[in-house]
Amino acid sequence: MTSSSSMSGIAYPGDLILLKQVFDRVCAEEGIPVGSEQAERLSVSAMELFSEGEFEEAVLYEPLRLYARL
Numbered sequence: 001m002t003s004s005s006s007m008s009g010i011a012y013p014g015d016l017i018l019l020k021q022v023f024d025r026v027c028a029e030e031g032i033p034v035g036s037e038q039a040e041r042l043s044v045s046a047m048e049l050f051s052e053g054e055f056e057e058a059v060l061y062e063p064l065r066l067y068a069r070l
Contacts, residue, residue: 011047015050018060019050021057022057022064023042023043026042026064026068027039027042029065030068030069032068038068042067042068045064049063
């Protein structure tokens, strides 16, 4: 579900929790070490997707998982 708070372009605490959950899941599944350069690039990609209007877990997960495999 798209939150109206996210439509403002501001990442609220609930949005950040969702982004972190998806990020942590992808890192764990793909064996990406926390704090690594690859993890940093993945986090930037997550924020870019969010800023483009992607607010749902499933919609964030798939492109991040694919990006992590590059």
